[in-house]
Amino acid sequence: QNRGRLLISCPDQPGIVSAISTFLADNNANIMESNQYSTDPKEGTFFMRIEFECPDLPTKEEELKTQFSLIAQTFSMDWKLKSVYDVKRTAIFVSKELHCLRELLFEWQSGDIITEIPLVIGNHEHARQIVESFGIPFYYIPASKENRAEVEEKQLELLKEYNIDVIVLARYMQILTPNFVAAHPSEIINIHHSFLPAFIGANPHKRAHERGVKLIGATSHYVTNELDEGPIIEQDINRVDHRDDVKDLKKIGRSIERTVLARAVKWHLEDRVIVFENKTIVF
Amino acid sequence: QNRGRLLISCPDQPGIVSAISTFLADNNANIMESNQYSTDPKEGTFFMRIEFECPDLPTKEEELKTQFSLIAQTFSMDWKLKSVYDVKRTAIFVSKELHCLRELLFEWQSGDIITEIPLVIGNHEHARQIVESFGIPFYYIPASKENRAEVEEKQLELLKEYNIDVIVLARYMQILTPNFVAAHPSEIINIHHSFLPAFIGANPHKRAHERGVKLIGATSHYVTNELDEGPIIEQDINRVDHRDDVKDLKKIGRSIERTVLARAVKWHLEDRVIVFENKTIVF
Amino acid sequence: QNRGRLLISCPDQPGIVSAISTFLADNNANIMESNQYSTDPKEGTFFMRIEFECPDLPTKEEELKTQFSLIAQTFSMDWKLKSVYDVKRTAIFVSKELHCLRELLFEWQSGDIITEIPLVIGNHEHARQIVESFGIPFYYIPASKENRAEVEEKQLELLKEYNIDVIVLARYMQILTPNFVAAHPSEIINIHHSFLPAFIGANPHKRAHERGVKLIGATSHYVTNELDEGPIIEQDINRVDHRDDVKDLKKIGRSIERTVLARAVKWHLEDRVIVFENKTIVF
Amino acid sequence: QNRGRLLISCPDQPGIVSAISTFLADNNANIMESNQYSTDPKEGTFFMRIEFECPDLPTKEEELKTQFSLIAQTFSMDWKLKSVYDVKRTAIFVSKELHCLRELLFEWQSGDIITEIPLVIGNHEHARQIVESFGIPFYYIPASKENRAEVEEKQLELLKEYNIDVIVLARYMQILTPNFVAAHPSEIINIHHSFLPAFIGANPHKRAHERGVKLIGATSHYVTNELDEGPIIEQDINRVDHRDDVKDLKKIGRSIERTVLARAVKWHLEDRVIVFENKTIVF
Incomplete structure (x- = not known):
């Protein structure tokens, strides 16, 4: 206290x-x-x-x-x-893939991540069951390129209503507009499924496989208006080899993604991450 | 036997x-x-x-x-x-930085890398003393963009004369012409001081620092005519943080480079690396 | 097929x-x-x-x-x-700590661990909710030193009834009798919360802290009648430092334990682990 | 300055x-x-x-x-x-195996380890050539259980004569008497070829092989009168598998040993290591 x-x-x-x-x-x-x-x-x-x-x-x-x-x-x-007892309030955004969401919920439940999670927002229904089993309200807001403006309006309203400090994109897969990003500077944490700056953008595992890399990674970063170019909080890698096809790389990737994102979120919640220019200082 | x-x-x-x-x-x-x-x-x-x-x-x-x-x-x-007792014959090309050369010579001397090393070629004199202290002939052939053709002619002659099977570019820092590469397909091993395909080309540590990455790496690959695009043999990384400046990244990088190169050379000498399309299979 | x-x-x-x-x-x-x-x-x-x-x-x-x-x-x-489509049938034994159970259930749900899980047995009720939320029957069988014989009798009956091939002790915390072990040779997988053979037995994190180690680990092994001496399947470690107290070591330990156990179980289910003398061959 | x-x-x-x-x-x-x-x-x-x-x-x-x-x-x-410019003076003690000595000399030569090395003492002649090639005096003092007292007297004299601050046992393989240890409290750094406290004492690789471990390690620690029980400075591990025999474990072990020792020595020289009770704080 x-x-x-x-x-x-x-x-x-x-x-x-x-x-x-x-x-x-x-x-x-x-x-x-x-x-x-x-x-x-x-x-x-x-x-x-x-x-x-x-x-x-x-x-x-x-x-x-x-x-x-x-x-x-x-x-x-x-x-x-x-x-320290004035904990941050976190909203998680999620789509179809649930491994990052799960990791966050379990770390949270076991007390390794200390925050309040007043809501989870999904653009698909996949996450509803697990979210509600933790007693957290789940909001389904279908989102796509077409309806971005109205979707973000709804989301921003909810974030305001629930007094949210941190937004975690747990494989949310939608691009946010400058308007949304500006409303939460250095408060939106994303997990990118590659070792940035290699394989920026879509399909990194396919491209990693084509290039024949021996390690694959994941990167957690703050969201800015430059796609995948925001300040990096944490990265990690796993070893792969010629036997691993694209599907294997994705599977291995999922395991790194959830670990890296959970670490980045934990550090952010403990006020350990400071953004300076386009980098982070992690204390 | x-x-x-x-x-x-x-x-x-x-x-x-x-x-x-x-x-x-x-x-x-x-x-x-x-x-x-x-x-x-x-x-x-x-x-x-x-x-x-x-x-x-x-x-x-x-x-x-x-x-x-x-x-x-x-x-x-x-x-x-x-x-197995018919060991490969290796030539090492080197410039000013000696950490990769040293690692190879020590692993060789301690019997962890099994090969013959009939000569080392340098485009500067920096390596002469250490090379000769191992009883290996050192050839000084100044090389730059201007005299590439004649330099490579001399080098190819030496490689022929010494009956060389493998060429290791231990931070040689010169680009080889298609002519030279064609003479030794899948026999030239390079160490690139970054985690390819991130930071292809020059000054990777400076660029890594600017991007604020949390891991830096090194990549050993076969040399092809596409700069830094040849089949990857081995990669590894080390953790860095905001305290590390470009000089620190280089220092940490040197340690990964020598490890990664030594591993790649060892596997190649044991016939464990097979090139297929633009990738490697490492048995 | x-x-x-x-x-x-x-x-x-x-x-x-x-x-x-x-x-x-x-x-x-x-x-x-x-x-x-x-x-x-x-x-x-x-x-x-x-x-x-x-x-x-x-x-x-x-x-x-x-x-x-x-x-x-x-x-x-x-x-x-x-x-390959004739999958193994797995029973999970659990006590109060749920991190290993959770990891197994999620890897199983996401298809990364392929098995059937017909039941979970707990000597406390802590795991009931999560287990039943996955649609798996949970059996509460209070166990302690005193009632070991009758408890194991009940357990063995359930294992027989459900036709179980593999028993995973996901932090079960009870010692099994030779009778039980003999009924399932090389089929019981345990996770030990230390890097065996260091800190065999109880309170490894406390003892690791006292010794001032810089790495802590976890070991997954088959259960034999020699406590913590069965064939090792997999091990891994994490870095710690002087700032980490016993509580921190336990927290870090939990993260290694669940990863190591999940890997060992996965390999066992894919028939990759062969016991020979007191060691394993892992293909 | x-x-x-x-x-x-x-x-x-x-x-x-x-x-x-x-x-x-x-x-x-x-x-x-x-x-x-x-x-x-x-x-x-x-x-x-x-x-x-x-x-x-x-x-x-x-x-x-x-x-x-x-x-x-x-x-x-x-x-x-x-x-900071008042650098420490280091003596290296060595026996027959040279990998740790070499690593220290190269890190020193490349400026990654900043110290003066006024002498190396060996109980065999194996290291003479490499030491003298660096322009460092080499003292051959045959040592065994029998002549420990007179040997240490000679060594202590040399250490005094050369005004030595740090003694690095680079695989020296001789036990020091309490008398010697007392003369240099928290100034003698050893490398133990196992992941302490597992496999304390002799033949750790043979015993590790018999136990079937999946990781082997090395530990650098300050020397106290309790054999292998002094404060740990640094540890690291490498992955091994069933294919690795005792000889392979030793080879892999050598690579970890030299890395771990070099790191520990570097930190000590930069005054980053503080001994407290039987542990270290590493800043």
Whole structure:
């Protein structure tokens, strides 16, 4: 209950860490985990993530924020101070393939992913049964190239209604419009079924098979308006060989996809991922 | 001394394995290791690699070949029957960076790579000392875009003179002409410092850094006339993160490159790699 | 429908492969995948696994068996010839922790594990809901050290009634008696939550933490009467570091356990695992 | 030239980071990398490693130390402040097998391991040639169980004469006496050719083969008086299968050993490894 998180980015200069840690010490907060990174100590950008324990955090939170805003001003900081127990609210978008959805639901059920999941939206009915068996409302909104505008309108309404912080595209297979993406910057996480930037776009396993690669991978990234070009959060690979046909590659791919996506979502929910330019810093 | 290797490719049909194994059994040869693969049992191509022990192989080798050619004819086989002790002869091409050369020399010295290395050719002098310390002749042939034709003429002469079977480009950094490649089909092994087909071409680590990938890799492939597009023999990757700058990626890359190249060369020398279309079968 | 599997072990000698492949060729069977291994070509044991396609296999199966028994006699073979579509029947035993059960059910549902699962037996009720949601009967049989004999009697009856071929202990946490093990030799697959033979027995994660290891693992093995000493089928590891406490190690361990167990079960169901002495050959 | 390193351990309490970072900021030092860990924020031990850049570090180093000793006193710190350019001096001990020695020499030559290597000591002559080819003095001191005392006396003298900070046992194969170990606490790095704590002691590959494991590993650890029980710095594994005999396991093992040892040595030289109780914290 007394665990908090402080997230900061600002122009790098000497004295930042000193100011922050003095602030925490003055408030009897004990640092539990601390990560920092500077793109360049001369004229770069400085990033920091601190987890701390502070006695009576719930009652002191507002006061801490007021105090810290003065420090933040001095160093021109972008910052967030929050209680760890104030968990994010996640919506999952899904289509026909359920392996990523399942992995997320199980990790969530077993407590390895900590979030609230107020709804799942599918453009097919395939996921309804499993979603509802977890006691989560499932919304079926058929989507295709043709009705993108109205579909996204409905979706955005639901996201607003349910007060959603994070959208996970668990093999959703639909392209989002700039309008939708702009409404949730760095809050939409996708899983791409290849090791980006190889085999960008459709049918990566077929193309990987044709090229005769010896490893296949998957990439989880934030969604931007450039297809498959958003900041990469996590990637991983598996070994394949000449015996594996396209169907085998897909099967092996599914196993990597669900692992990589679950890891990326977990890190995002723990505020470990910071977007900078078109890359991520993962603390 | 009695260990032999039989390599076969032919149109697939029932009866091939039976004919081969009956031939071996009739000659008292014992199968030590056997691998087979068919691209498609219906109308595909069948590949097989057998290691066997046959009493008095050295004296019986020619007779076995004569016998086997009859079977080969029946099934329209491409084939090779050879003694394992008839090792391949390898030339290493190198430039300024020595990590791949070193790895090969050490694996060779420790007996993990079995070949003869009659010469190393460099387009800079950097490698001379280490090569000569292993008692191997070093040829310095300055090469650049301008003198490619005469340089390759000299190189081809040396390869002929030394009776070379395999050419390993251990970070040689020069493009070979179609003429040179044609003289050694599926016998030139290159190491590309990226996880192909991502970041084909120059400066992959710089581009990987810009893209913010979380894994970098290396690819060993046979050289064809399409730059970096030849059949892939082996690939591997290492994890990187936001802290790694381009220099770090190169350092990490060097470690993968030497491992991947050494593995590919070892498999090639043991006749485990078969090129089919633009892919490899690795037994 | 025409896919078959031939499994063989016998004393090694020249001519085995020839006899088998001639038999298959004579019956117009096309070899799809073939693996062989000999512990020692001189006086060792020879193992082979062949997948083949044979026209009209369902109608010819009995005839093939009759024919093959003659070859088998000549070479003193242990053998099995079966249709691939004759799938094994699996019972899963479970206790309170469900991650391994879940993984198996999902791999099964998605078609990556091919078997029938006629029942799940739990010594607690924790698994009932998920098991029944898959339409599988769940049997609750409370088990402890005290009532082992009667519990196993009930279990063995159920296994007989449901005609079970494979028993998977998905974190079942109870020790089986020699009586039970003897009834299902090389048919009981366990997942041990450590990288055997390190940390045999209880509390491996606590002991791993105390020892300060940098990798933790899991091991899937056949159950024998020697606790945790049965033939190993598969192992894998994950990286950990000083920040991970015992709880973290368990969490990371769960992820390896479910992966390793699912792989071992899959290989067993495909008849890829052969027990020889106290080891496995995995084709 | 202005890069420094500050290493700290002390009882955890609020205010430590604040004091340190204020001290650095006051001296215009810019933090380049910072790592911290607390065994328990309540009554635990706090560890920190900071790399910083400080203008005119060479001339200001003594003054900084004087200043910092006051802070250190307040918090009861164990601490070290040093210039990065003040590199450690390493002695390598070797026997007949050279793969670990070679890896260290090459990583050193290529600049990936930064240290001085004033001497190599061997209890056989095998390493002389390669060591001297790098321009490093080689001392041949035959060692066995019988002459341990006098051998170690000679060795300790050499280590003193050459002012050695780190001793790397690169497959040295001799047991050191408590006397020797006590002279270099947490400064002797060994490579054990198994994945500790499995197969402690001799012949791990033979025993691994008998047990039928599917992965083999290597462990680098600090030497203490308990054989193979010292704090683990790094471990890694490779996959093996039923085809690999004891000789193959050794070959595969050599490849892991040299990688793991090189990594451990590199981290130690960069002051990234802190021993706490019988474990390591690796920053």
